[in-house]
Amino acid sequence: MEPKTGDAFGLMLQAHLDGKTAWELVERDDGFLSGGSVERYFSAPPEWTAFERAMLDRLDGPTLDIGTGAGRFALALQERGVPVTGLDTSPAAIRVCAARGVRETVCASVHRHAVDAAGAYERFLLAGNNLGLLGSAEAAPGFLAVLAAMAAPGAIVVAQGSGPYDTDDPAHLAYHERNRSRDRMAGQLRIRVRHRQFATGWFDYLFLTPDELTGLLRDTYWTLSEVDDSEPPAYVAVLRRR
Ligand SMILES: C[S@@+](CC[C@H](N)C(=O)[O-])C[C@H]1O[C@@H](n2cnc3c(N)ncnc32)[C@H](O)[C@@H]1O
Numbered sequence: 001m002e003p004k005t006g007d008a009f010g011l012m013l014q015a016h017l018d019g020k021t022a023w024e025l026v027e028r029d030d031g032f033l034s035g036g037s038v039e040r041y042f043s044a045p046p047e048w049t050a051f052e053r054a055m056l057d058r059l060d061g062p063t064l065d066i067g068t069g070a071g072r073f074a075l076a077l078q079e080r081g082v083p084v085t086g087l088d089t090s091p092a093a094i095r096v097c098a099a100r101g102v103r104e105t106v107c108a109s110v111h112r113h114a115v116d117a118a119g120a121y122e123r124f125l126l127a128g129n130n131l132g133l134l135g136s137a138e139a140a141p142g143f144l145a146v147l148a149a150m151a152a153p154g155a156i157v158v159a160q161g162s163g164p165y166d167t168d169d170p171a172h173l174a175y176h177e178r179n180r181s182r183d184r185m186a187g188q189l190r191i192r193v194r195h196r197q198f199a200t201g202w203f204d205y206l207f208l209t210p211d212e213l214t215g216l217l218r219d220t221y222w223t224l225s226e227v228d229d230s231e232p233p234a235y236v237a238v239l240r241r242r
Contacts, residue, residue: 162233163207164176
């Protein structure tokens with residue numbers, strides 16, 4: 001039997017908050033299943049890598065935390081007195097954020113939120129691999145145009161991404177090949193998150209190198225101004241509005 005379509009990621013966060021055992025289960029459309037700890041979504045800066053703490057230091061103005069999850073960055077920013085809005089498409093994730101004390105939350109896509117937030121933010125955060133929310137070469141320009149519409153003068157995007165090529169796992173290499181044969185970027189994952197009997201809908205999550213990112217930015221309002229690649233294969237990209 002197929003899983004029920006539902007808010008699997010948020011329900012997984014809620015289960016962890018309620019003290020139940022939960023794992024982050026991600027299913028790729030070739031059947032590859034990976035599991036990870038949920039604990040990290042609830043962690044505080046002293047438990048983060050230096051790389052993530054350096055991201056936090058760049059967020060020194062009104063910030064939109066896109067795909068906030070359980071709100072770990074939003075809470076850390078609030079503690080520093082930085083105005084922050086935690087945005088997520090998952091209603092349960094937003095309830096978890098509110099329960100943990102995130103004061104300003106929005107349950108919406110960036111496209112929907114932009115209608116109410118023209119010019120509102122100086123900083124956009126895509127933490128925890130959320131540069132992947134660019135989705136695909138086709139979707140990325142639209143996503144970035146919406147951020148530009150919400151950008152105050154001097155705005156930057158601080159985004160953590162991962163390159164797809166630092167692997168010799170035959171399953172991943174075959175997946176890259178399968179993607180290329182379908183005119184998709186090699187690291188364009190089609191995935192869904194599972195929790196108990198629920199699964200999110202399938203969505204594209206993009207793993208790409210800084211060079212590939214530069215290519216995608218060509219006809220957008222954003223330019224790649226800095227890359228911190230001190231913890232490969234992850235990196236932090238800073239984009240500046242042209
Ligand atoms: C990998 S988690 C990262 C959570 C958080 N940024 C962190 O670092 O702890 C991805 C989050 O993005 C949210 N998400 C997925 N697609 C989204 C979209 N299109 N717009 C906004 N949020 C989205 C998910 O619900 C989830 O909470």
